[in-house]
Structure formats: structure tokens, C-alpha cells
Amino acid sequence: MFSSVEFPWRQVVIHVTASGEEIRKNSGRSRIINLVKTRIKNAMRSMANGLSQDLYSAGSLSNQMNGLQALVSDAGTGTVGGIVSGTFTFWKNIVQSAAAPLFGSAITPSATTIRPFMNQLWLALERGVDKTDMIVSSDDYYTFYEDSLQQNQRYTDDKEAAAGFSSLRYKSARVWRDSASSGIPAAHMYFLNTEYFKLVAHTDAWMDMMDEQKSINQDAIVIPVITMGNLIVTNRSLQGVAKA
Numbered sequence: 001m002f003s004s005v006e007f008p009w010r011q012v013v014i015h016v017t018a019s020g021e022e023i024r025k026n027s028g029r030s031r032i033i034n035l036v037k038t039r040i041k042n043a044m045r046s047m048a049n050g051l052s053q054d055l056y057s058a059g060s061l062s063n064q065m066n067g068l069q070a071l072v073s074d075a076g077t078g079t080v081g082g083i084v085s086g087t088f089t090f091w092k093n094i095v096q097s098a099a100a101p102l103f104g105s106a107i108t109p110s111a112t113t114i115r116p117f118m119n120q121l122w123l124a125l126e127r128g129v130d131k132t133d134m135i136v137s138s139d140d141y142y143t144f145y146e147d148s149l150q151q152n153q154r155y156t157d158d159k160e161a162a163a164g165f166s167s168l169r170y171k172s173a174r175v176w177r178d179s180a181s182s183g184i185p186a187a188h189m190y191f192l193n194t195e196y197f198k199l200v201a202h203t204d205a206w207m208d209m210m211d212e213q214k215s216i217n218q219d220a221i222v223i224p225v226i227t228m229g230n231l232i233v234t235n236r237s238l239q240g241v242a243k244a
Contacts, residue, residue, distance in 0.1 A: 005081035020219035053183035094240035111147035142177035187244035202228035
């Protein structure tokens, strides 16, 4: 029996450490850099990069939040939020595959085929006033789409076009690109209805630095930096993925 969607909290902790010797060498007149502050800044940057990759992940690690490969999966199935989509089929996301499109025969994605390919998925996700409002694309599919629009100049606005095309427009949705280094898989476009997506962040632990702790068995300090949250979806049937 279907009851409710439940997503667990996921927590990531990075420990910033510095030995007493390092701290003393970088204090007072002998200070070269503010060692602890620099390491905390680097930890925050590492955590932000890791969070970006988590947002595209399958959330398969115990401390990893759900990502788009789980919530909007390539198969459209899976157990998400405690609900088995194989049993409750309304909980599946829509999949548009170039090898087996929603309509017609297989295609090879290119600048000439990308828009018809996208059109099919858009229509499958449209439900009255509900429609895709954000498309996130890998470099390759974004390039195909951009190339298909060159003669039309269909950019979101003149300023963005002049600034290097940071986003494009597809119908009423913005199209954003992301690189493989951020975690998005190649040959993918995620069609998202963000009305049903939310990044939940714990108010007491979102890239927050905890109190400094002294090691009991060595001359050093440890400062935990904690992030706790999860990416959740409340309607998978209005989310889609276009893939090879």
C-alpha cells in the first residue's frame, strides 16, 4: 500500500587538521599564511565540488545524497523515497532514449535531430499547467542544441548571448549546460519540473564549521566541517531524461 515518500538525511564530514608544530610555525611574526583558515577554505571548496557531483549521482554511497541518476534514472525505475516504482508505476520518471525513442525508430543525436528528440520528451512531460521549466544538459547534447539554434538566435536574452550563452531557451524552459567534471554523465539531458524538486539542507549543519577539538593523543587540532541534507522529489512522473 502506498503511504508517503520518505528520504533519509545524508551527512558528509570533512575534518580539517593541523599539527601543533604547523600552527606554531604559522603564528606571530613567523606566520606565512593563516594555516587553519586556509585549510578550512579549501575544505569548503572540496565539499562544494563533492556536493555538485552528488547532485548528479545515483546516491549509492552511505553518506551520499540522492542525485539525478537516482531520482530521474536512465531506466525510469528504482526505489526512490522508499517507494518501489516497479510496484507503483506512477512513480516512474519518463525516459527518452535515442536507441528507442518514445515515438518512431532509433536516431543518432546531432544538431539536426536534437530538437525533434527533445520535443517528444517535452510533450510526454506536459500535464496541463505542469511542464518542464529547467533542462540540464551535458556538453555534447547542449552543443547539438546550440548548433541547431545558431540561425535563429534563440537565446534567453541579448545580455546572456553577448556574455557567452550561459543559458539557452527551449520553449518556456531554460537550458543549462554542465561539464563532466561536475558529475553529469555524457549524452544526457535532464528535463526537470522544479516545482517538485527540493534541496533540503539541515539548518544546523550546512557547510558549517564545528567547534575546534584537540586531539587527546597527539599535538594537533581537528575542526569538523559538516553538511547534512538531501535532494528530494515529490513527483517523478513529471521528470524526464533524454539519453543515448
